[in-house]
Ligand code: SF4
């Protein structure tokens with residue numbers, strides 16, 4: 001098995017060759033461009049061989065720039081967006097407020113008992129992921145996964161200080177010098193700064209961002225803020241800067257799972273073997289007759305951040321970043337062959353082409369239809385739940401110990417704990433009544449502080465209030481087997497809005 | 511497990527096996543992932559560090575079994591003591607006020623009342639629940655504190671006095687004191703007379719069967735019982751004498767129980783908590799018991 005020194009040599013030769021590969025197609029050896037992570041090169045016993053992805057230009061690279069800018073902006077800017085919720089409530093648009101058990105998301109405000117909204121959102125997200133994966137493969141991995149975005153960013157920083165692929169290979173092979181040290185140090189410094197900024201932005205989602213920023217700068221923020229920043233900064237540095245493709249290949253479960261979502265009609269980044277083979281170097285001006293379009297220039301290998309060769313077919317390591325498409329399209333332009341030797345392609349189309357049938361895309365197939373239907377159903381349920389979300393809740397807990405109390409005059413008293421949830425951003429006053437049990441009288445414990453049956457519930461809070469219901473001795477025959485039902489009604493005195501909750505009334509079993 | 515020769519190579523993967531076979535299943539001798547291996551080594555080092563830093567190994571010393579205490583001296587008992595101390599310290603201000611303010615003033619302050627009810631509930635669970643029950647629901651011979659029936663009064667002051675001095679608690683000079691005599695056992699009344707009195711007591715709550723016996727009983731009641739229970743049987747809170755006309759019976763209200771009470775007397779005891787709980791806790795307990803529904 002190749003040790004790392006000789007694979008470095010091979011990579012260097014390849015890098016040197018790449019510069020003029022198209023113009024000077026020397027070397028007939030098919031093994032010349034060997035991807036470090038190709039199956040035949042990757043024994044379980046060898047150490048990781050460093051990958052030096054080459055910069056490539058093209059449609060997909062541009063798309064990736066845009067997506068990187070977009071996702072990073074969303075990540076860093078979101079905590080700073082403001083959203084006015086009225087006095088006494090946080091004005092941060094997106095805030096996970098653990099101390100007061102609230103999750104604020106723009107117009108939405110989620111209480112712990114409404115966590116199913118989050119569950120619903122997660123289900124929607126995973127169904128979308130399934131659908132997209134079955135349509136066009138690992139779009140998530142290739143474009144939007146934080147691991148991909150941050151690794152991409154870190155590779156660009158590396159490129160900025162150490163140059164492109166061949167320069168980096170040369171630098172790594174050269175002996176240590178002041179210049180090398182300076183380049184490496186600068187790279188790691190910028191990495192660490194990015195990592196700190198990443199961890200730093202994370203904590204702003206959990207507290208008022210402007211306040212926390214000032215506290216952080218003054219070193220009097222809560223320790224957990226610093227600990228979180230340290231953890232996130234070190235994992236960012238480690239995963240994005242050092243581990244890179246190993247996260248996708250060895251740590252992430254998704255590559256293993258997503259195989260269940262692909263089928264032969266999924267659009268995947270593929271090398272069109274039928275068109276590319278027989279591959280081989282091509283001299284300008286010579287005929288394309290009797291050979292494939294692949295000139296074996298190795299550009300697709302050189303740009304691959306995962307260190308694989310797309311021409312080996314579908315591989316677990318491929319994150320479908322499409323950079324090899326850009327690389328090959330550029331080569332095809334230069335040798336004046338049509339683009340798309342590497343392209344989003346389906347297995348079925350490959351077969352169809354080989355059988356001489358016309359190609360076609362089959363986007364609506366049972367698999368995608370099922371995902372779409374599931375998405376629609378869950379989305380609809382969420383929408384209905386959201387529209388019917390009530391800003392007022394009443395819960396009644398019947399005392400269990402004692403279940404009932406016999407009073408001096410023989411009447412029976414039950415105790416209840418009422419919980420009134422006011423999710424509105426204004427104080428509300430409620431009148432409590434009991435209905436449904438003939439003769440039942442509502443009262444409150446002495447010294448409760450509040451008179452009569454009105455309960456004031458503050459802004460966006462839960463209020464507990466104790467009530468007694470007394471059933472006079474003469475009315476006890478209203479109970480069956482010592483039990484009767486009654487309904488508590490809370491009426492908003494200002495708006496007349498009512499909320500009801502049924503509970504039981506217990507008495508002695510006659 | 512068969513002992514097949516080592517270094518056998520698996521046909522499918524081309525990887526050496528460990529040489530063991532279980533029911534035809536062989537194990538490939540692939541390397542362990544490095545991150546896993548290093549984590550494993552790190553855990554081993556960590557465990558040594560842990561033995562040194564934290565309490566770990568038991569050993570026999572001259573004073574018997576003990577254990578290595580660890581260099582940072584971590585002790586869970588201390589942690590509990592410290593946390594309890596912190597709770598007490600956290601509400602020291604409020605408890606101080608609860609201890610010194612008049613009960614009515616504490617009740618008027620929402621925050622103090624909240625602390626009182628919480629502290630009172632905790633103290634009730636620790637000290638009172640064994641007799642009165644965890645819900646203060648009482649049981650035979652132990653009053654239900656939720657109802658509106660009070661032997662010795664249900665105002666804040668009454669409850670506070672009872673809590674402080676107890677009932678028939680000899681060690682406290684100011685304890686609430688009174689005795690229900692054992693009319694039968696002490697030979698004051700005959701069995702027949704006792705039955706008549708019981709009939710009259712039943713009549714007080716409209717449950718007598720024998721009007722004649724009840725009339726005879728009324729006469730005896732007039733001679734023996736009125737001093738404490740009053741002419742109309744309404745009882746007397748000064749003396750802790752129960753109201754015999756209501757629906758609540760501490761020792762049972764049916765005929766047999768009444769006869770038993772009159773024959774052998776009833777003298778329930780409650781300890782005085784004055785010396786045992788601090789002033790703040792007794793005040794908190796008073797407010798808690800008062801809040802259960804019977805407070806006057
Ligand atoms: S597939 Fe394209 S980029 Fe890759 S070696 Fe062939 S011609 Fe070059």
Ligand code: SF4
Nearest residue numbers: 304318319321322324
């Ligand atoms: S093979 Fe192509 S699409 Fe796959 S990871 Fe490499 S460059 Fe990206």
